[in-house]
Amino acid sequence: MSQLHIDDIKISYQGQDLSQFGLFPLIAWYLIDVLKLRDYFGQITVNKTRNSNRNRKPRTRDFTDEDMCIGLAVLPILGISRIGQMTERLSNEKQLAKLLGLPHFFDQSTGHDYLNRFTKWHVWQLDKVNHQLLLRWGSCCTQPVIVVDVDAQTHTLESRQREEALVGYNRKKRGKPCYQWNVAFVCRESVAQRLRAGNTPCRSVLLELLDEVSQKLNTSLTIVRLDGGYLSAEILSALRKRHLQLIIACRYDWVLSQGVSVDEKLWQRSDDNTRLYDVGKTPIMSTCDHQFRVILVEKQQQPLPGSKSRRKLIRYGIGENLAFCLDAKGVYDFYHQRQTIEPFVKESTGPFSAGKMPSQKFRANEAYLQLVTIAENCMLWFKKNCCLQDGIAT
Amino acid sequence: MIETLRDKLIRHGASIEFIDQICSLRLNVSYRYKTEVEGIYDNLNREVEVVKVAEHQALYEYRK
Numbered sequence: 001m002s003q004l005h006i007d008d009i010k011i012s013y014q015g016q017d018l019s020q021f022g023l024f025p026l027i028a029w030y031l032i033d034v035l036k037l038r039d040y041f042g043q044i045t046v047n048k049t050r051n052s053n054r055n056r057k058p059r060t061r062d063f064t065d066e067d068m069c070i071g072l073a074v075l076p077i078l079g080i081s082r083i084g085q086m087t088e089r090l091s092n093e094k095q096l097a098k099l100l101g102l103p104h105f106f107d108q109s110t111g112h113d114y115l116n117r118f119t120k121w122h123v124w125q126l127d128k129v130n131h132q133l134l135l136r137w138g139s140c141c142t143q144p145v146i147v148v149d150v151d152a153q154t155h156t157l158e159s160r161q162r163e164e165a166l167v168g169y170n171r172k173k174r175g176k177p178c179y180q181w182n183v184a185f186v187c188r189e190s191v192a193q194r195l196r197a198g199n200t201p202c203r204s205v206l207l208e209l210l211d212e213v214s215q216k217l218n219t220s221l222t223i224v225r226l227d228g229g230y231l232s233a234e235i236l237s238a239l240r241k242r243h244l245q246l247i248i249a250c251r252y253d254w255v256l257s258q259g260v261s262v263d264e265k266l267w268q269r270s271d272d273n274t275r276l277y278d279v280g281k282t283p284i285m286s287t288c289d290h291q292f293r294v295i296l297v298e299k300q301q302q303p304l305p306g307s308k309s310r311r312k313l314i315r316y317g318i319g320e321n322l323a324f325c326l327d328a329k330g331v332y333d334f335y336h337q338r339q340t341i342e343p344f345v346k347e348s349t350g351p352f353s354a355g356k357m358p359s360q361k362f363r364a365n366e367a368y369l370q371l372v373t374i375a376e377n378c379m380l381w382f383k384k385n386c387c388l389q390d391g392i393a394t
Numbered sequence: 395m396i397e398t399l400r401d402k403l404i405r406h407g408a409s410i411e412f413i414d415q416i417c418s419l420r421l422n423v424s425y426r427y428k429t430e431v432e433g434i435y436d437n438l439n440r441e442v443e444v445v446k447v448a449e450h451q452a453l454y455e456y457r458k
Contacts, residue, residue: 015409022406025417026434034441078404095410099417383399386437387430 016094021078028099030382031074035137037378038101040129041069046114046122067102068114069126073371074100077379083111083358115364123363126370130190130377131216137381140186140217147223148184148191148213149341150230152202155179155357163362168198179357181369184209185341188380190373191216195366203232210244223247223322225338233288240290245322247335250284252315255294258283262296268328273300276328284319292319295331344376402427403434 031037044065063071072083080089090096090105097104106114135141156173157165165177178198182205183190192212194205206226214221221244226235228249239246256262260279267275277296284292294317301312318335326334357365409420425431 017409017411018407019410020407021404022408022421023403023419023431025410025419026403026431026438029417029438029442034438034445036445077400079400095412098412099410379400385441386434387399 019093019096020089021093021096024078024096025099026386027077027379027382028074028096030386031070031378032100035133035378035381037073037133037374038066038070040132041066041073043129044069044122044125046117063102063106063110063114068106068111069371070100071102071106072111072115072368073375073378076372076375082356083115084108086111112359112364115359115367116361118361118363118367120363123366123370126367126374127192130370130374133374133377134189134191134216138187138189138377139384140189140191143187145222146186146213146217146219147225148186148210148221149225149338150182150184150206150209151227151341151344152229153181153183154198155181157357159360162357162360162365164197166198168200169202170198179365182206182209183341183344183373184213185344186213186217188340188344189377190344193369193373195362195369202229203235206230206235207238210242225335227338228316231285233285236284236288236290240321245320246292247318247320247322247331248284249335250292250294250317250319252296252317254285255279255282255296255317255319257286260294267298270329270332273302274298274332276332278328279317284317290321292321293331294319295328297332402430 042065046068047061047065075083075086078089080086085108086105087107091107093105140146154168154170154172156170156176156178159165160177162177164179167175167177168180170176170178180196180198180200180202182194182196182202184192192209194209196205210221210224223245224239224247226246226248228251231248231250236246236248260282262277262279267277270276275298277298279294279296281291282294283289284294296317297315299314301314303309303311318331320331320335322331322334358368359365406421406425411418411420
């Protein structure tokens with residue numbers, strides 16, 4: 001009979017200093033002592049019910065608004081995808097709670113209950129917090145030329161019982177109820193956002209968002225960079241009326257249908273997989289008379305390693321009316337700087353877990369997305385200000 | 395796949411001791427990202443000092 005490798009295991013339970021979130025205190029230090037996030041969250045008044053019709057003594061709560069907002073904002077940073085997992089993952093984390101200024105982490109029912117009490121006014125207060133943080137810590141306010149990137153994201157919901165969850169444009173899960181989340185970025189920082197019902201087209205909130213960004217940064221916008229989802233005659237006309245410079249992706253076939261002839265010899269190779277063609281000034285759609293300079297792009301998309309899909313040819317156009325002159329490669333590169341906002345979208349659905357809406361109430365979900373946005377902006381500043389500048393940190 | 399900053403910092407167990415506003419973290423000797431963490435710690439230390447000096451600037455007036 002072979003001898004055992006382990007003879008016996010003794011288990012003891014002592015101390016309160018172990019954490020599964022190793023170096024999170026560094027981030028907590030930044031949030032609490034550098035950004036002073038608790039001071040900002042002090043403006044939230046969800047727990048302070050004024051002008052209530054019922055004349056009764058207000059209920060005393062164990063957690064203040066600051067505690068609740070800090071607790072909920074660090075969830076996406078800790079990688080906890082649902083508030084429902086809070087009790088399981090954080091009930092043991094006494095020291096982490098202490099670092100954030102909480103007596104202990106609240107349980108999931110308290111978190112859900114708190115979010116469900118948010119009204120439009122409270123969501124606006126969170127937006128105000130984000131604005132104040134941007135003014136103090138962001139680099140978007142100090143830019144000489146304001147370039148606004150706007151992106152839309154569809155949040156699919158599991159149930160139609162949720163407020164405003166309607167069937168609308170949903171590329172990945174067609175026919176499922178969803179929300180449309182539009183976010184405006186300057187310098188990769190999220191400045192303004194709108195959550196709307198699933199059947200709201202992203203074009204309908206664009207001008208609202210641009211006005212809000214301009215108002216928040218207290219300056220006039222210069223350049224708007226949009227993807228093809230925002231292409232419409234009304235948007236193009238409205239942006240031209242506001243004297244905004246625009247760079248937008250457009251349909252390849254729509255440009256060709258304007259009577260553009262393409263000479264095969266004039267294509268310029270940008271890299272091994274990309275060819276560019278400078279069309280010059282032309283309308284980009286039949287319903288809009290304005291002329292834009294158009295660059296046609298033809299790109300061979302390589303399949304990911306191990307994928308069974310074949311190489312795909314992607315064709316699109318880039319229309320622009322920029323005040324400065326760029327060559328075809330310059331326009332292509334400038335448009336693709338838009339991709340710097342993609343990590344926000346990717347992170348918000350992936351590690352920041354904003355893809356899973358926590359509540360049936362629309363305002364609660366809106367508030368949760370505001371908290372996720374604040375967390376993402378804070379992490380962006382943490383990376384910018386505290387990480388080594390060698391490009392290792394991602 | 396690139397390991398993100400949050401992976402490097404958060405997905406490692408540690409012991410956290412918090413006495414008199416001094417927080418000590420204890421990790422295994424084999425922890426791989428010591429240089430990065432030390433860099434972040436130095437930068438943070440500097441930031442906290444700056445904030446303490448210019449604390450009155452911590453909150454801006456909300457203009458809207």
